[in-house]
Amino acid sequence: MTTRRSQVDEFVALTPSDASYFRAVILFGRNVASYKFALGASLIELSREERDLVPLEDLAVPFARHLTEHLERVDTQGTSASSRFLDACRSFNAGELTEDALRETTARLGFQNVIDAFHVVGGGDIPVRFFEDERRQNGGIRLTDRLHELARTGQGENLPAEVEARWRLVETSWDLNLPARALEVSYEPDGELLVVNARANDRITLTGVRDALNGYQKGRCMYCGAGLSIAGSGGSTVHVDHVIPRVLMERLGGPRNLDGVWNLVLACASCNLEKSARVPGIGCLKQVYRRNEYLIGSHHPLRETLIAQTGPDSAARKDFLLAAYSEAVPLGVWDKDCREREDL
Numbered sequence: 340m341t342t343r344r345s346q347v348d349e350f351v352a353l354t355p356s357d358a359s360y361f362r363a364v365i366l367f368g369r370n371v372a373s374y375k376f377a378l379g380a381s382l383i384e385l386s387r388e389e390r391d392l393v394p395l396e397d398l399a400v401p402f403a404r405h406l407t408e409h410l411e412r413v414d415t416q417g418t419s420a421s422s423r424f425l426d427a428c429r430s431f432n433a434g435e436l437t438e439d440a441l442r443e444t445t446a447r448l449g450f451q452n453v454i455d456a457f458h459v460v461g462g463g464d465i466p467v468r469f470f471e472d473e474r475r476q477n478g479g480i481r482l483t484d485r486l487h488e489l490a491r492t493g494q495g496e497n498l499p500a501e502v503e504a505r506w507r508l509v510e511t512s513w514d515l516n517l518p519a520r521a522l523e524v525s526y527e528p529d530g531e532l533l534v535v536n537a538r539a540n541d542r543i544t545l546t547g548v549r550d551a552l553n554g555y556q557k558g559r560c561m562y563c564g565a566g567l568s569i570a571g572s573g574g575s576t577v578h579v580d581h582v583i584p585r586v587l588m589e590r591l592g593g594p595r596n597l598d599g600v601w602n603l604v605l606a607c608a609s610c611n612l613e614k615s616a617r618v619p620g621i622g623c624l625k626q627v628y629r630r631n632e633y634l635i636g637s638h639h640p641l642r643e644t645l646i647a648q649t650g651p652d653s654a655a656r657k658d659f660l661l662a663a664y665s666e667a668v669p670l671g672v673w674d675k676d677c678r679e680r681e682d683l
């Protein structure tokens with residue numbers, strides 16, 4: 340069984356880039372509150388404004404904005420019973436606190452743990468700093484050149500949507516008291532959304548499937564490795580592909596849910612169209628397996644969903660995937676194989 344730490348190491352080592360480190364922070368961090376997401380989103384924003392030294396009073400503005408907006412949607416933004424900072428955000432939403440007062444409270448209470456914890460993943464510090472802590476010397480944080488460079492790249496443009504998607508998944512889990520209730524995230528083909536059945540006849544939309552899955556495949560087409568853009572207008576060219584063709588479900592019926600998250604990957608338009616209703620080569624299946632293990636390495640609710648859909652341990656999940664693959668082989672095997680790319 341892979342440990343969390345070594346999985347994060349593998350995720351980064353296969354494609355060592357600052358985008359991979361940033362994704363490791365957002366996707367694999369062990370969260371007790373959603374502050375890390377708010378800080379991650381704020382960092383990208385401030386970097387785009389070419390900020391360097393950011394006093395806490397300035398950092399407080401985007402940070403509190405993200406949190407107050409999310410509190411409007413889901414009141415549970417942490418696992419601890421009370422937080423004076425979150426209470427201040429709630430008071431602001433209720434019109435009982437001015438913007439200046441919220442800013443002052445955020446600067447005083449909002450950053451107590453998150454600045455220290457941001458670069459910690461799986462029990463250790465990542466070797467990259469996206470900001471330096473200069474609270475003692477200069478009353479704030481200093482954004483690093485590496486953050487500025489990351490924010491300028493194509494992958495950097497995808498990160499805000501990925502942070503938002505990850506945040507929505509985690510807060511919904513808290514709200515519905517997952518994993519105790521072990522609800523499954525499912526795919527809604529109309530609109531291409533991830534949804535969860537909260538109660539009978541009550542489906543909650545979590546987020547777009549592209550935003551949720553992009554980070555786990557590092558913003559690249561599952562099959563050819565071309566860079567994907569989920570941000571802005573470029574997003575329309577990213578296709579959601581069923582690894583095991585969906586037509587098999589209609590043809591055979593059977594117990595397998597081919598709309599399960601385990602079977603959905605993002606692909607560029609040309610790969611998706613070329614593959615059509617066939618299975619990819621076995622090398623691509625290995626990449627899908629690895630991507631699924633990354634989903635399991637992150638915290639709820641995709642972890643619980645993948646385990647429920649494909650098996651409790653890595654051996655069972657491998658068997659599950661191979662069995663589904665064998666059933667679909669008669670549909671045809673696409674000669675494209677991912678053997679040449681071992682980078683996911």
Ligand SMILES: [Zn+2]
Nearest residue numbers: 560563607610
């Ligand atoms: Zn492709």
